[in-house]
Amino acid sequence: MLEVFSNWYKQKFSDPASVALLLFLLATFAVFVFWGEMLAPVLVAIVVAYLLEWPVSKLVRTGLGRTWATTLILILFTGLSALALVGLLPVVWRQAINLLIELPQIWSEAQIWLSSLPDKYPGFLVQSDINNALKGVNERVVGLGEDIISASFSSIVSIVALLIYLILVPLMVFFMLKDKHELLTNISNIMPRDRRLVKQVSLEMNSQIINYIRGKVLEILIVGTMSTITFALMDLRYSLLLGVLVGFSVLIPYIGAAVVTFPVAAVALFQWGVTPPFWYLMVAYGIIQALDGNLIVPILFSEAVSLHPVYIIIAVLFFGGLWGFWGVFFAIPLATLVKALLNAWSGSNESIQSQEPAKLTEQV
Known part of the structure; x- marks a missing residue:
């Protein structure tokens, strides 16, 4: 078994470039495993930067400086996002609250309908099985309600995190787009030569x-x-x-x-x-x-x-x-x-x- 593993290792990783790729992959994986939650704003900024890179590069090709192109696209993106949130979020929030209020009534009617199924299909369903299943679901619903109540007490922390996102993410997106080539050069400088x-x-x-x-x-x-x-x-x-x-x-x-x-x-x-x-x-x-x-x-x-x-x-x-x-x-x-x-x-x-x-x- 050890010989098989040794032969496989020599076959796959005898090239220094393969070893460099493996080390780079392990280092990246370790960073996200141990510091993934801390780096979440960075990940959000990277996603937004990837999304906005195409219009920024298009403006740069027309002769506009990268700094001005980044500023213009980021302002447009932020403005459109704010308009969408102001227009959609209150309506979605109001409908979500109304749906939560009506959920007990919806679930009550669903239980009545499920309880009537054994009478309609006596050869396939048994009333005791339906009752046991509904009892288990009701217990889970109660536990879910308790989790929602406990989560509401931590909403202040969520608001603080949201404020941090709203400040840090646009700043990081701006510098990622404006200094894209410089950042990529810095990353390549710390990489192995045989990459x-x-x-x-x-x-x-x-x-x-x-x-x-x-x-x-x-x-x-x-x-x-x-x-x-x-x-x-x-x-x-x-x-x-x-x-x-x-x-x-x-x-x-x-x-x-x-x-x-x-x-x-x-x-x-x-x-x-x-x-x-x-x-x-x-x-x-x-x-x-x-x-x-x-x-x-x-x-x-x-x-x-x-x-x-x-x-x-x-x-x-x-x-x-x-x-x-x-x-x-x-x-x-x-x-x-x-x-x-x-x-x-x-x-x-x-x-x-x-x-x-x-x-x-x-x-x-």
Whole structure:
């Protein structure tokens, strides 16, 4: 066993560039594991900087200085974000409060409906099983309510953290965009000299991350807008709140769409019952999900490396468990990073094997 591991190590890491890539990867992983929460504002700033780099670079190509281009784009981005928050946040907040107030009534009617199922389908369901399941759910709901109450007492800490984000993140985004080349030069100076594979992987990942962040933001806006308009036209209650939830559900591939279906269906059932309007809404919601998966995603992520759905789900579960929201958000780029690393190490190994015959002929 030890010999097998030794042969594998010599085969994969005999190239100094492979060792440099491994050390760089381990150092980056350690930084985010031990100081991930502390560096969360930095991560937010990096995401925003990636998002704004494209318009900044476009203005720079027209002859405008990078400092002025960065200032102009950041002001526009901040202004649009503030207008969106002022226009949407109060409505979403009000609808969320109203939905929380009506949740007990929704759950009460759901329990009545579930309790009636054994009478309708006596051969498949037993009343005692339904009662036990409802008892377990009620206990979990009580525990969830206690968690929400306890979390409300820590809201002051959340407000302070939000203020820190609102001050630090724009500053970091400004300097990341304005001094992009200087920062990249400083990072390259502390890297090992033999960083061929690191550069190869970073170039591949840079294009992937840029494409992913832009595409994901556009996907959230498109799907959220389509859902909100559809729900509003069909006169569904809490249309803006549910549309926002559907938009953000695309952050979690496959899983998010399945989870957000429950509140949409629950509100529709509470409003209309099992009637034609309920089925019309679910059909419209299904069409939106089909358009997202079969039209919007292929167009927005046409440049992304294709990954099997199983790998994507595993990446969401693994990286989400490690880093929470940001692990879920970057699950696909991180899975692509793993693929790029495997390709780089395999290519490094092949290049070494191809170089060995050349060295022998030179010696002869």
